[in-house]
Amino acid sequence: MSIKINHLTHVYNPGTAFEKVALDDVTLEIQKGEFIGLIGHTGSGKSTLIQHLNGIISPTSGEILLDGENIHKDKTKLKEVRRRIGLAFQYPEYQLFEMTVYKDVAFGPTNLKLTEEEIHKNVVSALETVGISEEIYEKSPFELSGGQKRRVAIAGVLAMNPEVLILDEPTAGLDPRGRDEILQAIKDLHDKRGITVILVSHSMEDVAKLVDRIIVMHRGKAAMQGTPKEIFTHVEELEQMGLAAPQVSYVFAELKKRGYDVPTDVYTVKEAKEVLLKLVKQVKS
Numbered sequence: 001m002s003i004k005i006n007h008l009t010h011v012y013n014p015g016t017a018f019e020k021v022a023l024d025d026v027t028l029e030i031q032k033g034e035f036i037g038l039i040g041h042t043g044s045g046k047s048t049l050i051q052h053l054n055g056i057i058s059p060t061s062g063e064i065l066l067d068g069e070n071i072h073k074d075k076t077k078l079k080e081v082r083r084r085i086g087l088a089f090q091y092p093e094y095q096l097f098e099m100t101v102y103k104d105v106a107f108g109p110t111n112l113k114l115t116e117e118e119i120h121k122n123v124v125s126a127l128e129t130v131g132i133s134e135e136i137y138e139k140s141p142f143e144l145s146g147g148q149k150r151r152v153a154i155a156g157v158l159a160m161n162p163e164v165l166i167l168d169e170p171t172a173g174l175d176p177r178g179r180d181e182i183l184q185a186i187k188d189l190h191d192k193r194g195i196t197v198i199l200v201s202h203s204m205e206d207v208a209k210l211v212d213r214i215i216v217m218h219r220g221k222a223a224m225q226g227t228p229k230e231i232f233t234h235v236e237e238l239e240q241m242g243l244a245a246p247q248v249s250y251v252f253a254e255l256k257k258r259g260y261d262v263p264t265d266v267y268t269v270k271e272a273k274e275v276l277l278k279l280v281k282q283v284k285s
Contacts (some may be wrong), residue, residue, distance in 0.1 A: 001032050001066065001067055001084065001105065001163045001164065001196070002029065002030065002031055002032060002065075002066075002067060002068075003027055003028075003029070003030040003047075003053065003064065003065070003085075003164070004028075004029050004056075004064070004065040004068075004113055005027060005028040005029070005052075005062070005063075005064055005065075005253050006027055006062055006063050006064075006065065007025050007026070007027055007061065007062040007063075007065070008025070008026040008027070008049075008052060008059050008061075008206070009020045009021070009023055009025055009026070009055065009059060009060050009061045009062050009086050009283060010023040010048055010052065010063035011060045012156075018133060018249050020058050021220050022045050022048040022220055023045050023048055023049060023052070023220045023221075024045075024219070024220035025060075025062070025111045026049065026062070026220070026221060026222050026223050027222070027275050028222055028225075029214060030196065030198070031067055031165075032163075032196055033194050033196055033227060034196055034197075034213060035190050035196075035197045035199070035210060035211045035212045035213075035214055035215070036180070036196075036197065036198045036199065036211060036212070036213055036214075036215060036237070037199050037207035037210070037211035037214040037215070037228070038050070038198055038199065038200045038201075038214075038215050038217065038219070039122065039199065039201065039202070039204070039207060039214060039215070039216055039243060040062050040216060040217030040241070040243070041218070041241055041242035041243060042217055044217040044218050044220070045219070045220040046200050046217050046218045047168065047200070048168050049122075049217065050087060050161060050168060050198065051087075051224055052064055053085055053087075053164075053166060053198075053285070054081055054082045054085040054086070054087050054088070055072065055078040056080050056082075057241065059072070065213070066081060066085070066092075071230055073283050079094045082172070083112065083147070083160050083161070083162065084163045085161055085166065086135065086155070086157035086158070086160055086162030086164065086166065086171065087166045087168070088154050088157050088165070088166065088167050088168065089118065089151060090168045090169040090172055091172065092150065092153035092154065092156075092157075093104075093146070093149035093150050093152070093153045093161075094135060094281055095139070095153060095156075095198075096141040096142070096152065096153060096156075098141070099137055099140060100137065100138050100139065100140060101132065101137050101138070101140075101141050101144070101152050102123060102137040102138060104141055105123045105126055105127060105156045106122075106123045106154045106159065107118050107156065108156055108157070108159055108160045109122045109123065109133065109160060110237060112160065117214065122159045122160075122161060122187070123155075123159050123196065125158075125159075126155040126156070126158035126159040127152070127155050127156065129158055129185070129188065129189055129193065130151040130153055130154055130155045130158070130185040131151060131156070131157060131181065131184070131185055131188075131190070132152060134147065134269055135151060138149070146173070146174050146175065146179040147174055147175075147177060147178025147179075147182060148181075150170065150174065150178065151182065151185055154167070154170070154182075155184070158189070160176050162195070162200065163195065163196060164195070164196040164197075165189065165195055165196070165197050165198070165202065166197075166198040166200070167186065167198070167199050168200045169188065169200055169201060170182050170199070170201075171183065171201070171204065171206065173202065176232070183206060183209075183210065185279070186199065186210065187210060187274040190210075202245040204232070204243070204244060204245060204247075204249070204267075205246045205247065205268070205269070207228065208228045208246045208267040208268050209231065209268045209269075209270070211223065211228065212227070213226065213227060214226060214227070214231045214245070216231060216238070216241065221282055223241065224237070228260075228267055229235060232245040232246065232249060232265075232267050233265060243265065246267045246268070248266060248267060248268065248271075248272045249255065249264070249265075249266060249267050250267060251272070252264055252272070252275075260279065260280060261279075262275055263275065266268075
């Protein structure tokens with residue numbers, strides 16, 4: 001499934017003193033199976049963009065095509081669009097409300113009028129995907145840790161069998177263990193299901209580690225696109241937009257300044273570890 005965004009513009013409160021252009025002539029394409037990182041300073045248009053993708057907001061002008069069809073052409077089909085493009089808002093655990101974990105995740109599939117067998121299959125598959133074990137199914141979601149609640153909330157979206165999963169700051173407010181759990185669940189989801197993932201994040205480290213392609217939003221426009229290595233070489237431009245490269249890249253830039261023979265395009269801890277181990281061996285020899 002492909003998503004094409006053509007000349008998308010959105011203006012809040014048009015014609016008033018509070019008029020604000022949130023998206024300004026944005027044109028993008030997202031292919032099936034991609035892992036996209038969507039980054040940008042607060043107010044850059046990220047949240048407005050993702051809310052357009054599954055039809056929560058209608059554009060002021062422009063269009064969003066899902067497999068070549070304008071999602072707003074027939075408003076009666078928006079329910080199906082929202083099933084195909086799942087959106088987990090920031091702090092999705094605040095939307096948990098059922099008595100048990102199982103019932104909460106089953107809420108969406110139940111509303112789709114699926115059979116009991118289909119509902120059970122979807123719920124179990126979704127919970128297994130995010131690493132929630134069977135002994136937790138009958139617990140209240142409010143007894144769980146922050147990371148577990150977040151994973152259950154994401155499972156609620158997955159149980160609808162979306163073809164695209166949009167995650168808005170999925171690690172926000174979590175402790176290090178909770179962050180690691182969520183990031184691993186997202187990686188497994190993409191690797192095992194081949195689902196298209198759009199990750200909105202302020203963490204350049206998370207983005208560098210996980211995604212195939214980055215879209216940088218700035219003042220309502222898609223300012224830059226490319227692989228993590230392509231984007232994070234433009235440190236000055238990112239800093240002018242209120243962003244930064246991953247912290248590890250600054251460490252390697254400093255090592256280079258001090259005369260060490262190290263690459264400057266290192267953006268993940270894994271890469272850094274490999275390079276530093278080689279450097280240590282060279283120094284010892």
